[in-house]
Amino acid sequence: MKLPAFFIAHGSPLLALEDNEYTRFLARLSEDLEVPRGIVVFSAHWDSPEQLLTVDEQHETQHDFYGFPEEIYSLTYPAPGDPALSRRISELFKDHNLPHQPVLGRGLDHGIWVILQKMFPEANIPVVALSVDSLRSPHEQYQIGQMLAPLREEGILLIGSGGLVHNLRLLSEKDQPEAWAQEFDAWIAKRLETWDLPELFAFEKKAPHVREAVPSYAREHFVPLFYAMGAADEGRQAGLMIQAYQYGTLSLNCWMLD
Structure with missing residues (x-):
């Protein structure tokens, strides 16, 4: 079976305790998928x-x-975990001359377990966590995702976990999302739906309100998108499955990439 890749916003750690539109969506999402043999997650909270x-x-x-x-x-x-899957990932990285290092004993950060707790609450599917490098170019991040595309044919679910609008300094108590956050998400959505890589790779120069949506101190939350997209380069189809907001600006969305 071939599984899609996903970009999934992990929001606040409080999602782990909450029952809302977004958490219920995550629970339903797993019900609509073939049970993966393993899960590989590029996490915004592992920047290296x-x-x-x-x-x-x-x-x-x-x-x-x-x-x-x-x-x-x-x-x-x-x-x-799955040491055999980790070795398979290492082989794919070696095939593309990507320097990499194994890490033992790190554990799963909240960018990983908060969403997986909702999607696969029994915690019985092996997980391999991967770091991101927020200082790489978007093209390089995309290429790393491409390296792992064969895993999708092997029953492995690939996820980029982050947040497209993630600026903790601009959170509020408003019930309605800020217009600038919606405008940024809409700009990204339009280009994702047409797989417009030149525009997306230049998002820091072209996207509206980018300094508010993707501040320099939180760029690592945006870049898992490119890793996940790279894993779906062959099909280049993107579908927005949900769009919600918390705290006025915190974007909660899920993109299926196939």
């Missing part, structure tokens, strides 16, 4: 100049945040 990947047989749960209700720190997502 060198490509890193987990090689654990069993993952710990990172609570890599502070100031949240005590309840959230008791949540765990004890998913297994």
